[in-house]
Each structure stands twice: as structure tokens, then as C-alpha cells.
Amino acid sequence: MTVETILPIPNIFDAKRILCIQPHYDDNDIAVAGILTQLARNGAELFYLTATDDLMGVVDTSLSDADAASALKRDQFAAAKIVGVKEHYWLGYPDAGEYDYFAVRRDILKYLRMLKPDFVFTCDPWLTYEAHHDHIQTGLATSEAVIFAGLPKIASSDPEVDSGYEPHDIKGIAFYFTREPNTIVDISSTWEEKIGALRCYEAQFSPSEMEQLIAGRDMKSQQVAQGQSFARGEALKVLDTNALHVGI
Numbered sequence: 001m002t003v004e005t006i007l008p009i010p011n012i013f014d015a016k017r018i019l020c021i022q023p024h025y026d027d028n029d030i031a032v033a034g035i036l037t038q039l040a041r042n043g044a045e046l047f048y049l050t051a052t053d054d055l056m057g058v059v060d061t062s063l064s065d066a067d068a069a070s071a072l073k074r075d076q077f078a079a080a081k082i083v084g085v086k087e088h089y090w091l092g093y094p095d096a097g098e099y100d101y102f103a104v105r106r107d108i109l110k111y112l113r114m115l116k117p118d119f120v121f122t123c124d125p126w127l128t129y130e131a132h133h134d135h136i137q138t139g140l141a142t143s144e145a146v147i148f149a150g151l152p153k154i155a156s157s158d159p160e161v162d163s164g165y166e167p168h169d170i171k172g173i174a175f176y177f178t179r180e181p182n183t184i185v186d187i188s189s190t191w192e193e194k195i196g197a198l199r200c201y202e203a204q205f206s207p208s209e210m211e212q213l214i215a216g217r218d219m220k221s222q223q224v225a226q227g228q229s230f231a232r233g234e235a236l237k238v239l240d241t242n243a244l245h246v247g248i
């Protein structure tokens, strides 16, 4: 018996409102822009929440923080047009810096209660050999916030949001950058959009790094599709939110 036989894998294509919570500006798109573009076309509303300010990844180190931040946002908005993202939100924690885990969790609780998504996407914090703390913190804080969103005694960072919140159902959580996928989606029809979205992230990749990124995603998408009836895929670990505690 597996997790899936007790708690069936939620169907991400049933999603109506999706909150995609990422450590850095480009993680959602690098991982699953192909899937997210399909979901937006399918009528789902996409909201992106970015945990850090991403300033360490900006290639042009001569830029002031303010100019680097606006370059990052310019790129993110350009990619969002292609993917179909409805709204962006940012938490602004220092990229690769020191910040409090529980503060991040409180902020994520706020956005879960404010936006009331029925599906949440984030990076898998249990990815083996993941060294980047921002990824571990963001994925874990998101997972915890998802199971605590309906508990009124656990405060978010915004008392006003908490006081107006009526508990709602989060049907599923989808982890990308995972080594244990249970859902492979054919992205052949949105591959061009994915590459177009990634090419928007100019502030974070030099031209040669960009080609490396695209080549890497190209290989990965084909590897993920091996044994399937399609040529390119993206992989997710999708779980019923009740599966996020004590190994149900």
C-alpha cells in the first residue's frame, strides 16, 4: 500500500487558484513553466510569491541594489506575460542571507489566508543534496504553512488577514525540483513558452549561462519524458495536504 492508495494524488488540472511560492525570482519558471502555462490556459489563476530579494544572483555587480531589484522585476514581469501569471508578491528576505524561518512561515501563512489558493506549488525541501538554504527554508515553511493555515491560533504576520480568514480547503501541494516525482506532465505544447519565459531572466544569467540553462532544461525535459508517450515533460511530487504529516 502506498501514500497514493490512501490519499489519491490530487489532479493539478482541477486547480482554480494556484499560489506558487519560490525562493528566487526564476525558480517556478525554471522548474515548471511548461506546466504552469498549461494551467493558466486551462483557466487557473496563477499567483507567484517570491521569498528572497534575489540580489546575490544578479550578474552585473556594478548595479546598485535598487537598479538590480528593478531589473529582476522587469524580467519577472516579462516572463509572467508569457506564462500567464496574474499577480506577483515578494517577501524580500536577503538572498542567501540570514533570516528567521518562523518569520517566513508567518508571511507565507498570510498569503495563504489572503489569496486562498486551492493548490500550492513550491520547491521540494527534502531534495537530497540540496545545499541552498533559501530553497530548504522556502519549501519547508510553505509545507508547514499549508498544514497550519486553518489553525487560527497560529498567527500569520498580518492580524487583519487572520481576523477576516474563513478556513478553506487546499486540495494539494505540488513540489518541483524533486527526486521523487509521482506526476509527469507532457509539456511539448508549452515548451516554446517555457524557453521564452526563461530567456526573460537576463539580469541573472550572462548570455553563455543562459545557453547552459536552456541546454540543461532541454536535456532534463527529455530525461523526465523517458518511457512516456511524449518527448518532453516536467516532474512534480503532488500530495494531498493531509499527507504532509506523520507519513500518512
Ligand SMILES: [Zn+2]
Pocket: 023, 024, 027, 135
Ligand atoms: Zn532558487
